[in-house]
Amino acid sequence: MRFATPDEWLRHLEAIHPSEIDMGLERVSEVADRLDCKKPAPLVILVGGTNGKGTTSALIAELLRAQGKRVGMYNSPHIHKYNERVSVDGSDISDSDLCASFDAVEQGRGDVTLTYFEFGTLAALWHFSRQELDAVVLEIGLGGRLDAVNVAEPDVSVVTSIGLDHQDWLGDTVEQIAYEKCSIARKDKWLVCGQENAPETAAQTVSEIGGQFAARGDMFSAEIRSDGLAVQYMAAGQSRRLTFAKYWIPHHNVATAVQALALIDQLPDDDVVTAVVADLRVAGRWQCWQRDGATLILDVAHNPQAAGYLRYHTKDLDCLVLGMLKDKDVAGVLKALPPFKTLYTVTLTGWRGQTSDELAEKCELAGFTVTQSFETMSDALGHIPDQGVSLAAGSFHTVEAAGDWIANRGPEWNSI
Known part of the structure; x- marks a missing residue:
């Protein structure tokens, strides 16, 4: 065949x-x-x-x-x-x-x-x-x-x-x-x-x-x-x-x-x-983009060890956009990441994916307040702050969707 x-x-x-x-x-x-x-x-x-x-x-x-x-x-x-x-x-x-x-x-x-x-x-x-x-x-x-x-x-x-x-x-x-x-x-x-x-x-x-x-x-x-x-x-x-x-x-x-x-x-x-x-830079790991006074970071960070490493790069986040597969340690990742002011959850599709509401429930159970849940990465990234540092993380699927969103914005975002 x-x-x-x-x-x-x-x-x-x-x-x-x-x-x-x-x-x-x-x-x-x-x-x-x-x-x-x-x-x-x-x-x-x-x-x-x-x-x-x-x-x-x-x-x-x-x-x-x-x-x-x-x-x-x-x-x-x-x-x-x-x-x-x-x-x-x-x-x-x-x-x-x-x-x-x-x-x-x-x-x-x-x-x-x-x-x-x-x-x-x-x-x-x-x-x-x-x-x-x-x-x-x-x-x-x-x-x-x-x-x-x-x-x-x-x-x-x-x-x-x-x-x-x-x-x-x-x-x-x-x-x-x-x-x-x-x-x-x-x-x-x-x-x-x-x-x-x-x-x-x-x-x-x-x-x-x-x-x-x-x-x-x-x-x-x-x-x-x-x-x-x-x-x-x-x-x-x-x-x-x-x-x-x-x-x-x-x-x-x-x-x-x-x-x-x-x-x-x-x-x-x-x-x-x-x-x-x-x-050496590796796709999906600490990819940084900048627009005016805003910085957007993309990182797979799907387990606590990977999330913890991000603390070496940044101490505080203005916004975290999180999309994770259902078999991952949501609480462990959230606790290991740098502190964040705003938390958005995003739906990931596929047999291991979970909805933004399902992810939000796990975040809340772990003691983290979810600001808003979104069905698509495009909707979530459209709501990140105009100033400060935002991070999209939690899965290769999350980084893929965020990367596509950036690519569709043309020259608006610059790689740094």
């Missing part, structure tokens, strides 16, 4: 499996073997974690590219277009290549059922395996142990953070979640963990697999000082230090990426590292 456009293929992917999520690797592994795509490049890096996966993946990919390497990256979800999930050297996969990749998986799967995410993951691996790449950086979708991306054969694995998220699938304790996430380790390979004071099950899981555990706070560290960010890490058996006067992404993600590449002897020279970190 062949389709002419990515949209037609995506509708097909949504229809061929009865569940959005079907945890397990047997089906995906079988098809990956048929497609011969478990090792799509000489260097494969897996990146999992509760928060910071996309940012850490982007930094690792840029540090490899800065050395002249040809690098593929797979991440999810996308913000505007599915093609964003699969890129080579920073360029999204073309519609024709995406359709060809989907077709290869369709032909290879036979009668094996695949979920939307599993199908897309195999398509990305198949595409990368035919691009003559030096390296691929693969972001885990959900958890780790049973995530489709975990069929790949990594040279090093990364777990950026460990927190409560997706409890319906991963467990109700950080110990259980650490086990799920750190199960992307491999025998005789490093797993770098960016979570400070990680649960004991993190190191235990890696040890039982036969891997080597590199923990933040033990092997490497990140310290915010008056002169910038100081990162201490291990390379070739020696402790080394880097200082960053300028950086836009979370400090612990910087340290984790640096340590991961240092352990496999893939870290560029210090001046290259500092330049890459100084320039």
Whole structure:
């Protein structure tokens, strides 16, 4: 069966499996073997974690590219277009290549059922395996142990953070979640963990697999000082230090990426590292726009860890526009965000979405007063203050809708 456009293929992917999520690797592994795509490049890096996966993946990919390497990256979800999930050297996969990749998986799967995410993951691996790449950086979708991306054969694995998220699938304790996430380790390979004071099950899981555990706070560290960010890490058996006067992404993600590449002897020279970190911006994270005296910030911030990081950038908000999926920790996110004067809730559609009224009820139960609820992002952003700082956050879907609203306003808003 062949389709002419990515949209037609995506509708097909949504229809061929009865569940959005079907945890397990047997089906995906079988098809990956048929497609011969478990090792799509000489260097494969897996990146999992509760928060910071996309940012850490982007930094690792840029540090490899800065050395002249040809690098593929797979991440999810996308913000505007599915093609964003699969890129080579920073360029999204073309519609024709995406359709060809989907077709290869369709032909290879036979009668094996695949979920939307599993199908897309195999398509990305198949595409990368035919691009003559030096390296691929693969972001885990959900958890780790049973995530489709975990069929790949990594040279090093990364777990950026460990927190409560997706409890319906991963467990109700950080110990259980650490086990799920750190199960992307491999025998005789490093797993770098960016979570400070990680649960004991993190190191235990890696040890039982036969891997080597590199923990933040033990092997490497990140310290915010008056002169910038100081990162201490291990390379070739020696402790080394880097200082960053300028950086836009979370400090612990910087340290984790640096340590991961240092352990496999893939870290560029210090001046290259500092330049890459100084320039890196990641879509959906701390995107700032300005109009006259008003500033509008877009940030995914869908869990307490991500929300808490925003306090490093701003201390107070005049308005918060919040749209969140129904399985997210609304109270935790609200308590972690910078203080805000006005709170708007917005409806998110889709099978995991919730209405603005449902979200408002959760906000009120958490002790936060909701000023107004809106059905669309356009309506909500049309009511933000003409002066001061506003933040639209809570989901990739929220950022997508806010970004579309800004784009439709023409030159009225300027990126800063």
